Amino acid sequence: MTLMNPSLREMRDELSVGEEFVNRYNKPGPRYTSYPTAPVWTDSFGPKEYEQALAAAEEKRSLVSLYMHLPFCECLCLFCACNVIIQKDKRVAPPYLGVLKKETDHISHSVSRERQVVQFHWGGGTPTYLSPEQIEDLFTYTRERFTFAPDAEIGIGGSACDHARAPGDGAQDGLQPAQHGDSRLQARGAESGASDTAV
Numbered sequence: 424m425t426l427m428n429p430s431l432r433e434m435r436d437e438l439s440v441g442e443e444f445v446n447r448y449n450k451p452g453p454r455y456t457s458y459p460t461a462p463v464w465t466d467s468f469g470p471k472e473y474e475q476a477l478a479a480a481e482e483k484r485s486l487v488s489l490y491m492h493l494p495f496c497e498c499l500c501l502f503c504a505c506n507v508i509i510q511k512d513k514r515v516a517p518p519y520l521g522v523l524k525k526e527t528d529h530i531s532h533s534v535s536r537e538r539q540v541v542q543f544h545w546g547g548g549t550p551t552y553l554s555p556e557q558i559e560d561l562f563t564y565t566r567e568r569f570t571f572a573p574d575a576e577i578g579i580g581g582s583a584c585d586h587a588r589a590p591g592d593g594a595q596d597g598l599q600p601a602q603h604g605d606s607r608l609q610a611r612g613a614e615s616g617a618s619d620t621a622v
């Protein structure tokens with residue numbers, strides 16, 4: 424019989440964590456606040472190398488992962504270790520979105536339409552710093568320039584500040600709030616394009 428709501432004890436009994444598993448991860452690792460992670464950043468990778476990487480991915484016809492970076496937050500979380508811009512004045516968003524769209528457009532010329540976007544992640548900062556209209560506009564702008572897989576995985580980071588929003592805000596974006604205490608919102612590509620492209 425399948426238990427619909429297993430207790431913690433039942434889940435623990437199902438879980439098998441051996442010594443080999445524990446030893447595999449029992450070591451220090453970088454805190455993952457950016458992609459690529461800071462330890463692999465190098466001055467030898469510039470615009471020319473970036474264009475070459477895009478061309479190589481195009482030649483391979485690899486699937487596409489897009490990352491949209493929104494650096495702003497309204498308030499600072501106590502545990503924050505990100506390179507974030509705390510800004511309550513939302514007038515900073517439109518000029519930034521203009522640049523983001525320009526880059527989105529530029530990159531789309533290096534990604535042919537038969538290559539599907541299978542992952543689309545919005546991070547920052549807090550993407551939900553944007554208004555629902557701005558989120559929808561940026562999402563539509565991107566979707567018009569790339570081919571999204573029907574089951575594309577779409578994730579958007581949120582902040583505790585945004586929990587103060589009225590219930591239902593963002594519903595028109597196809598976004599569903601995750602559990603309270605989880606700082607992420609998740610969505611699936613409803614109609615709509617691993618893993619070489621960042622915007």
Ligand code: SF4
Pocket residue numbers: 495496498499500502503504505507547548549581582583
């Ligand atoms: S939402 Fe994220 S980026 Fe913004 S202040 Fe909190 S931890 Fe930092």
